[in-house]
Amino acid sequence: MIRAWLVFALAVLAMKAQAHHAPNSFVRLDFRAHEVRAQLMVPVSELTFAMHATPTQQALPAYLLKHVGAVTPQGAAWTVTVTAVRPTTYLDQPYLVASVVLAPPAEASVRDFTFTTDAVTHEVRNHVVVIVAERDYADAALGDAPKILGALQYPGRELAIRLSPAAPR
């Protein structure tokens, strides 16, 4: 029932999508035991300004590797890998969704780091990247209530993430 309502509501809003505010980006983080997986949903319209070209699925990984990262509190860089890119549509507007794996250096915590991104925001001054914790292997309840961790707008490009330590398993 809820799902049917949601599909209906989204269909209605899709019809309304042209009443758009300039679309923002959305980053969903999934905290695993040894890495963080991220889904970056970026609007094609704004990405076009940032890449100075029509963005493609093929070109996006190289762009994101320059504009997305993570570092430990001591400043050591994490490894960033773009594993997939797919197109999607949200409220009639095209987006690209990138699957990204963020892996910390050996011995570094996956729950205490600084997420960095200036994707799109390095160029589009009104653009906002909203970052959300969507899943956490140590917090089963999060899946039911994703938590907004913060939002980045130029010139901001760093978001400190300090999750409580995972309980021993």
Next chain:
Amino acid sequence: MKNSLAFRCWSLALLLCTGAAQATPTACENPGGGELEPVLAAVARLHSALTAPQLALLERPLTRENATRWSNLPVGVVPRAGLRLGDLDEKQAAAARAVFETALSPCGLKMLDDVRHADDFLIPLDARPIGWDGRNYYLSVLGQPSAHKPWMLQLGGHHLAYNFTFNARKPGATPLFFGTEPIRFELQGVSYEPLKVQSTSMRNLAVAIAGYSQAKLSGTFTDVVKGVEVTPVPGQLPKGGTDTGFPQTYPAGTNDRGVPYSALNPAEQALVRTALRSYASLPGAAVSQPLLAAYESSDALRETYVGYAGATDLGEKGSYVRIDGPRIWMEFVVQPAVAKPSENHYHALWRDKQSDYGGEVGH
């Protein structure tokens, strides 16, 4: 700092020759309005004209959630709270009108009327529908109207958000958003151009400062920078669309903020003051004059910058002009039109870095 003196002289000469500068209006130099006692009296008369259910819509607590609930999106996308103007009978509408007349300057009242007419113009184009309709504007009184305690008058809809805070710790004329689509139109035989005063002032300013290399702001602008935030949530309805980003952070230092006011010649400086007054003259004078005095103090102007991006004639989407001082933050941006994407439409925003919501809304 300067590209060429000759270019700037040419720019100003062009303004004078084309008549653009002389078109800069001064109609609201002495706007009047905004005095607390007449506003309170008008609000009391409106109160007595409404039914209990209507009063429940109009009068709500002064909280952060209620105060920040304004938007620049149509009401079908971001529903507003408050008393819908389109639902008032003749007597109630007259009482509401009296509130507007006491709280707003004549220019601010005309802005309200013209922006609502623009939404009326869009009604036949609103096939989806998303609520383009001049009747979809809402009035709220947040907090208990008082001669001494803080309370807010909030009036807005698709392309307008007036947020006036009375008896506040600081003068409360902002956030103040206004915009229009179409830019100009004819409705029932009358021609309208709701933002003519402000677009002319900002265009004159952009043309005048274009000769200063420092004036050109980096980056691309697809909307105002410090406006409402909309968060796309995959598989769900978008969230936000209101002023959830308050309090905002603002650029600091001297880099990429535009050319300093102090570097401009007297004629160019006058264009800055004309532009900022074109925004600041929308609320009643009693509301905005303290802010205007603060913005135009010599100390403030010494720390004020003006910048632009895109086309200085504001003829292309992405064109952008900004006044950025110790307190003042005024933006003007040209976006693609929604009803007719081949055309453009305007968004404009005035914030005060110290006294949005009169300083009465918790950070």
